[in-house]
Amino acid sequence: xxxxxxxxxxxxxxxxxxxxxxxxxxxxxxxxxxxxxxxxxxxxxxxxxxxxxxxxxxxxxxxxxxxxxxxxxxxxxxxxxxxxxxxxxxxxxxxxxxxxxxxxxxxxxxxxxxxxxxxxxxxxxxxxxxxxxxxxxxxxxxxxxxxxxxxxxxxxxxxxxxxxxxxxxxxxxxxxxxxxxxxxxxxxxxxxxxxxxxxxxxxxxxxxxxxxxxxxxxxxxxxxxxxxxxxxxxxxxxxxxxxxxxxxxxxxxxxxxxxxxxxxxxxxxxxxxxxxxxxxxxxxxxxxxxxxxxxxxxxxxxxxxxxxxxxxxxxxxxxxxxxxxxxxxxxxxxxxxxxxxxxxxxxxxxxxxxxxxxxxxxxxxxxxxxxxxxxxxxxxxxxxxxxxxxxxxxxxxxxxxxxxxxxxxxxxxxxxxxxxxx
Amino acid sequence: xxxxxxxxxxxxxxxxxxxxxxxxxxxxxxxxxxxxxxxxxxxxxxxxxxxxxxxxxxxxxxxxxxxxxxxxxxxxxxxxxxxxxxxxxxxxxxxxxxxxxxxxxxxxxxxxxxxxxxxxxxxxxxxxxxxxxxxxxxxxxxxxxxxxxxxxxxxxxxxxxxxxxxxxxxxxxxxxxxxxxxxxxxxxxxxxxxxxxxxxxxxxxxxxxxxxxxxxxxxxxxxxxxxxxxxxxxxxxxxxxxxxxxxxxxxxxxxxxxxxxxxxxxxxxxxxxxxxxxxxxxxxxxxxxxxxxxxxxxxxxxxxxxx
Numbered sequence: 001x002x003x004x005x006x007x008x009x010x011x012x013x014x015x016x017x018x019x020x021x022x023x024x025x026x027x028x029x030x031x032x033x034x035x036x037x038x039x040x041x042x043x044x045x046x047x048x049x050x051x052x053x054x055x056x057x058x059x060x061x062x063x064x065x066x067x068x069x070x071x072x073x074x075x076x077x078x079x080x081x082x083x084x085x086x087x088x089x090x091x092x093x094x095x096x097x098x099x100x101x102x103x104x105x106x107x108x109x110x111x112x113x114x115x116x117x118x119x120x121x122x123x124x125x126x127x128x129x130x131x132x133x134x135x136x137x138x139x140x141x142x143x144x145x146x147x148x149x150x151x152x153x154x155x156x157x158x159x160x161x162x163x164x165x166x167x168x169x170x171x172x173x174x175x176x177x178x179x180x181x182x183x184x185x186x187x188x189x190x191x192x193x194x195x196x197x198x199x200x201x202x203x204x205x206x207x208x209x210x211x212x213x214x215x216x217x218x219x220x221x222x223x224x225x226x227x228x229x230x231x232x233x234x235x236x237x238x239x240x241x242x243x244x245x246x247x248x249x250x251x252x253x254x255x256x257x258x259x260x261x262x263x264x265x266x267x268x269x270x271x272x273x274x275x276x277x278x279x280x281x282x283x284x285x286x287x288x289x290x291x292x293x294x295x296x297x298x299x300x301x302x303x304x305x306x307x308x309x310x311x312x313x314x315x316x317x318x319x320x321x322x323x324x325x326x327x328x329x330x331x332x333x334x335x336x337x338x339x340x341x342x343x344x345x346x347x348x349x350x351x352x353x354x355x356x357x358x359x360x361x362x363x364x365x366x367x368x369x370x371x372x373x374x375x376x377x378x379x380x381x382x383x384x385x386x387x388x389x390x391x392x393x394x395x396x397x398x399x400x401x402x403x404x405x406x407x408x409x410x411x412x413x414x415x416x417x418x419x420x421x422x
Numbered sequence: 423x424x425x426x427x428x429x430x431x432x433x434x435x436x437x438x439x440x441x442x443x444x445x446x447x448x449x450x451x452x453x454x455x456x457x458x459x460x461x462x463x464x465x466x467x468x469x470x471x472x473x474x475x476x477x478x479x480x481x482x483x484x485x486x487x488x489x490x491x492x493x494x495x496x497x498x499x500x501x502x503x504x505x506x507x508x509x510x511x512x513x514x515x516x517x518x519x520x521x522x523x524x525x526x527x528x529x530x531x532x533x534x535x536x537x538x539x540x541x542x543x544x545x546x547x548x549x550x551x552x553x554x555x556x557x558x559x560x561x562x563x564x565x566x567x568x569x570x571x572x573x574x575x576x577x578x579x580x581x582x583x584x585x586x587x588x589x590x591x592x593x594x595x596x597x598x599x600x601x602x603x604x605x606x607x608x609x610x611x612x613x614x615x616x617x618x619x620x621x622x623x624x625x626x627x628x629x630x631x632x633x634x635x636x637x638x639x640x641x642x643x644x645x646x647x648x649x650x651x652x653x654x655x656x657x658x659x660x661x662x663x664x665x666x667x668x669x670x671x672x673x674x675x676x677x678x679x680x681x682x683x684x685x686x687x688x689x690x691x692x693x694x695x696x697x698x699x700x701x702x703x704x705x706x707x708x709x710x711x712x713x714x715x716x717x718x719x720x721x722x723x724x725x726x727x728x729x
């Protein structure tokens with residue numbers, strides 16, 4: 001029974017009720033010296049079960065922990081570098097897998113998840129290098145936000161099947177060591193280098209372990225809440241690595257609080273450089289298409305979006321999608337995800353298909369275009385009359401010189417109507 | 423009463439204190455109903471105190487601004503986004519040739535209105551890829567090829583009588599695009615970047631972004647990058663002189679100069695025999711292009727609506 005399941009929730013509530021009943025029943029039945037011990041224990045159990053039920057409700061909202069091992073503080077197990085474990089296979093043939101990001105540049109090694117599109121393991125898929133979108137969760141948050149809460153596999157499958165998105169690999173790295181410390185995805189002064197990890201190391205690991213494009217044109221980055229801040233910040237700091245960035249309910253000013261610790265050690269310049277809003281107003285703006293989305297009743301996020309949109313200037317391209325209501329929740333992100341992925345598809349290079357290895361086939365020789373049909377000519381002599389040697393019947397009989405070579409689209413095309421099509 | 427408002431918070435806090443006081447008040451006693459009242463009191467205290475704590479956290483972080491957001495009811499608010507299939511002026515004509523087009527693509531001379539003022543030596547020739555006929559909702563990127571009137575394969579251009587030899591054929595091997603071949607000795611930038619795209623958008627399902635220009639001995643492609651950077655992303659110059667790369671601030675653009683000898687500076691270059699230069703240009707361009715895509719959703723989608 002995983003800690004984010006309905007069963008766990010019901011069990012926790014039933015346990016809280018049982019403990020409350022027991023407390024009520026036992027309170028006056030123990031009258032000796034140990035009575036205070038029993039009563040104290042009962043009260044503590046009441047508090048613990050109530051907090052447990054509340055914690056499981058919160059976990060069900062955010063899917064922070066999907067196993068009791070993670071609740072106990074153990075990080076998700078990562079397979080050996082270079083190997084992947086399949087977490088889920090969707091009906092379309094797409095997969096959710098777990099892999100390891102060793103992180104030689106940052107010194108951080110963490111597990112990550114990835115969505116592999118339908119056909120990834122097909123014969124053509126094995127010759128294809130897919131574009132990549134890197135997706136970052138909020139804080140606290142894990143890849144389960146996307147995979148479990150938002151059912152991102154279903155969203156991607158649907159957009160790909162509808163032809164609004166080209167098949168792509170979507171990568172979900174961890175951006176914090178645990179759920180109590182927010183890295184803000186930055187290279188902290190004398191601390192963890194999550195900027196380096198999420199950019200250089202993740203890209204290197206993904207390129208090494210999956211068939212993906214390695215060029216800038218094939219990489220995008222997105223995130224929700226803190227992940228939205230991370231995505232825009234990292235893309236602006238590394239415009240040589242990402243062709244587009246998307247933010248769902250993100251903010252654009254670096255924060256430091258009790259969850260982040262002192263990331264910048266008083267270096268205000270470094271903190272400013274990690275604030276997209278400051279960068280867009282004080283530094284040259286990169287040629288970066290950015291997608292920003294927020295619910296209008298998420299007041300803080302909406303104000304940040306408005307401020308960033310007002311400050312952005314060419315060549316940065318800002319697209320916004322404001323949802324009327326929904327707050328700072330996964331419900332809003334679930335609604336916006338299809339549009340976000342469609343938007344990414346328009347800015348990323350297509351999957352790159354390598355030629356089939358084997359003997360080189362000769363290119364068919366074709367007849368001259370000049371002898372072809374002039375489909376959208378006015379009915380004029382220059383259009384209706386065909387040059388000598390052109391075919392005149394749709395039966396496809398070829399002139400002798402043309403019959404010696406393979407038929408071609410051009411030669412087949414020749415017999416169409418000369419009528420102007422519009 | 424607002425979920426993040428002070429009245430609800432105060433009410434919840436008062437109710438918590440009241441429940442606590444009531445539980446303590448009714449705690450003593452041995453009547454048969456006392457265990458029931460004690461249990462109810464404990465559970466009420468737990469629920470109200472947790473609810474109050476939740477309100478404080480929510481008021482601070484503004485996670486759920488409303489009751490509908492809390493109960494995830496807002497998803498029914500926006501209507502599903504409906505996108506109509508695109509229709510263009512050549513749809514009917516192309517549909518009549520879908521069988522042969524889906525097999526090998528289609529090449530035809532294109533004579534849009536006003537083409538006589540485009541300063542072209544001949545009518546533009548268009549290649550429509552096979553997938554155009556099967557992916558009927560998709561909009562395709564465009565590659566415009568510009569060459570001098572008399573340039574042939576020896577100059578890096580194409581033989582007008584054998585144009586099918588230079589167009590990529592198998593959709594499965596490359597990302598398909600609509601190709602437009604132009605012959606002119608005096609490329610008109612306005613025609614290339616404004617008039618032609620406008621006419622082509624009306625005639626064919628073309629993408630609004632991710633176009634490329636291949637210029638044989640002409641600067642047209644590079645000027646197009648500057649004039650309409652959102653539409654034109656890539657340019658290739660096939661001639662003897664290298665061309666500059668796009669400025670850094672236009673990072674989604676890329677250029678290639680295909681020349682005889684590497685000059686040691688400038689943008690990406692490929693050494694190629696003249697007759698190999700146009701295929702090399704296509705090969706490079708096709709690696710950069712975005713995929714043909716159906717019209718994107720531009721609004722929120724109800725995740726629970728039938729799709």
